[in-house]
Amino acid sequence: MKEIKPKKCAVCGNEFVPFLSTQKVCGTSCAISLGKSNIQKQNAKAWRKEKKIRKEKLKTQSDWLQDLQKVFNEFIRVRDKGKPCVSCGCMVNGNGHASHMFSVGSSPSLRFNEDNVWRSCVECNLHKHGNTAEYSIRLREKIGEERFNSLVVNRNKPLKLSVEEIKQLIVEYRKKIKSLKYA
Known part of the structure; x- marks a missing residue:
């Protein structure tokens, strides 16, 4: 018959000879402690998941727009990485900023327009x-007169996105970021 090798208890660390090959603890008190800690871990994990769901349900449209703005700005930084500043032409140190030609406050319809x-x-x-005087000159050169004029024409339209549309845009821009980072 095969001799059973001693194991270390998963809870107290004492050596013991197991009755079964799958046994992890030396006795009932350690088994109870192990069971409690596993239950606590599972409960903590379940609570974190439930908390995340609850927080998302409490978000307003404004909160979702802020989330989308963060993801969109990250996309702009990743898309333009290694390119000079759109306003002055200097090389951008660090992450730089996602700069809007037409500001979010005055032109909400262009808030998430990549041009x-x-x-x-x-x-x-x-x-x-924003150094808008230089920005407008360089932007015309970058995207062309036709696309620039389209921005000017569309800048006073309202921006009406539902929460579902915002969530969809967040997913799309995260995919774009991922594809640019790992391309």
Whole structure:
């Protein structure tokens, strides 16, 4: 008959000779402790999942728009990585900013328009408030007069996205980011 080798208890660390090959603990008190810790881990995992679902149900349309804005801005930074600032032409250090030619406040319909948003340096976007004079000149060169005029025409239209449309855009832009990062 085969001799059974001693094991270390998963709870207390003492050596013991198991009755079964699958036995992990030395006795009933350690088995109870192990069972409680496993249940606590499962309960914690279930609670985190439930909490995430509850938080998503409480989100307003404004919260979803903020989430979409973060993902969209990340997409712009990834798309334009290694390219110069759209306003001044200098090489952008770090992540840079996703700069809107027509601001979100004045032109909400262009908030998520890829022709309206390009990567710029912090100096132009924050300190020079977008450096719009240079931005408009360089943007016309970059996208062409026709697409620029389309932006101007469409800038005063309202932006009406449902929560489902916003969620769908978040998924689409995450896919685009992933494809650009791993291409």
